[in-house]
Amino acid sequence: xxxxxxxxxxxxxxxxxxxxxxxxxxxxxxxxxxxxxxxxxxxxxxxxxxxxxxxxxxxxxxxxxxxxxxxxxxxxxxxxxxxxxxxxxxxxxxxxxxxxxxxxxxxxxxxxxxxxxxxxxxxxxxxxxxxxxxxxxxxxxxxxxxxxxxxxxxxxxxxxxxxxxxxxxxxxxxxxxxxxxxxxxxxxxxxxxxxxxxxxxxxxxxxxxxxxxxxxxxxxxxxxxxxxxxxxxxxxxxxxxxxxxxxxxxxxxxxxxxxxxxxxxxxxxxxxxxxxxxxxxxxxxxxxx
Numbered sequence: 001x002x003x004x005x006x007x008x009x010x011x012x013x014x015x016x017x018x019x020x021x022x023x024x025x026x027x028x029x030x031x032x033x034x035x036x037x038x039x040x041x042x043x044x045x046x047x048x049x050x051x052x053x054x055x056x057x058x059x060x061x062x063x064x065x066x067x068x069x070x071x072x073x074x075x076x077x078x079x080x081x082x083x084x085x086x087x088x089x090x091x092x093x094x095x096x097x098x099x100x101x102x103x104x105x106x107x108x109x110x111x112x113x114x115x116x117x118x119x120x121x122x123x124x125x126x127x128x129x130x131x132x133x134x135x136x137x138x139x140x141x142x143x144x145x146x147x148x149x150x151x152x153x154x155x156x157x158x159x160x161x162x163x164x165x166x167x168x169x170x171x172x173x174x175x176x177x178x179x180x181x182x183x184x185x186x187x188x189x190x191x192x193x194x195x196x197x198x199x200x201x202x203x204x205x206x207x208x209x210x211x212x213x214x215x216x217x218x219x220x221x222x223x224x225x226x227x228x229x230x231x232x233x234x235x236x237x238x239x240x241x242x243x244x245x246x247x248x249x250x251x252x253x254x255x256x257x258x259x260x261x262x263x264x265x266x267x268x269x270x271x272x273x274x275x276x277x278x279x280x281x282x283x284x285x286x287x288x289x
Contacts, residue, residue: 100126140166190216201224210236
């Protein structure tokens, strides 16, 4: 952000085309940002000059923006020259045999070190942290190769899609506390999420249907616990006998649960009781609700 102020400036100093009856500006404030927008605040002493204000603003803006453009270009070129000089100094010091750790001790930043050819692994070994390396332009793949785990890269700001592209598995991303919804949206299949330790209810919330969950290895009991109805299980390819056996065992009934009139009857109770039976049969199952 750049601010320029003129106080008591004459119009002829600001514009080559001063409008009539507008020979003096009492106060001008100009605020300028990187996109070259200007915001003006004028106080005029001559009330008759207000009708000519728009004409003045056009000429003023043209000249002021040209001036600010020259100032910005000058500052940018100076910064680039400084950056090139720093990189040249780092390259010269590296050519003498200094390693990344020595150049870091000399005060060179991660971006300069990347410019002169150091890898993410070399910089990580020298003590540069993941946020600095990400800011320097290294991607998640490079940082994973440098030894940073999914949890560290998540904290650095990488999203699940970038971490998946970098080669992290669903299990690694689950350990970094990404949710099943995030992993499924990134393209991981139901089997990968099951192997990562997510429960059937979590996959259902993430958008997985009964068919893909059954194909991924979830038992009919777990699908019932997750809240799928008999009709949904039937559509997923499970047999009516298996569905009825599960629901009747849970509810102590002898119904055909695949019939439309029974499809949703006592579904919450079936889910709760199936869960109770599931733990009774295998207390170490470790089911994640």
